[in-house]
Amino acid sequence: MSGRDAEGLAYVCAHFEELRELLGDDGLDPSTPLARLRAACGADATQAARLLAEVDAALRAATDGFVSIHGAGQGRAGELSGLEPLEIVFRCPLRQCTGRHGSEVAVARPVCSISRRELIRERLV
Numbered sequence: 325m326s327g328r329d330a331e332g333l334a335y336v337c338a339h340f341e342e343l344r345e346l347l348g349d350d351g352l353d354p355s356t357p358l359a360r361l362r363a364a365c366g367a368d369a370t371q372a373a374r375l376l377a378e379v380d381a382a383l384r385a386a387t388d389g390f391v392s393i394h395g396a397g398q399g400r401a402g403e404l405s406g407l408e409p410l411e412i413v414f415r416c417p418l419r420q421c422t423g424r425h426g427s428e429v430a431v432a433r434p435v436c437s438i439s440r441r442e443l444i445r446e447r448l449v
Contacts, residue, residue: 329373332393336379347386357382414443
């Protein structure tokens with residue numbers, strides 16, 4: 325396994341639950357890229373590298389190319405970016421409140437304290 329793939333695998337391992345949530349992977353389907361990568365971690369390096377590339381492709385597709393296992397942001401051309409965690413925010417659909425940072429939310433579906441409407445979940449890129 326190349327150093328780049330090892331660093332990508334380290335990122336996936338360090339942010340596994342965040343990536344699972346971002347990709348809509350509930351962990352029940354063994355055919356998702358994350359599930360297959362996890363199953364292959366004991367397999368040969370070639371298979372793990374191929375599956376890691378599939379996870380990266382799925383992540384790029386889910387984020388319009390902004391987030392990769394090799395970092396976040398456009399124009400990075402595959403460079404690692406310090407492997408920052410993904411940032412999630414919740415914003416008010418009516419712009420009546422300031423919303424909340426993802427780390428401040430303890431419920432699955434937070435609501436606006438003014439309009440009582442469900443806040444919109446977004447990722448910062």
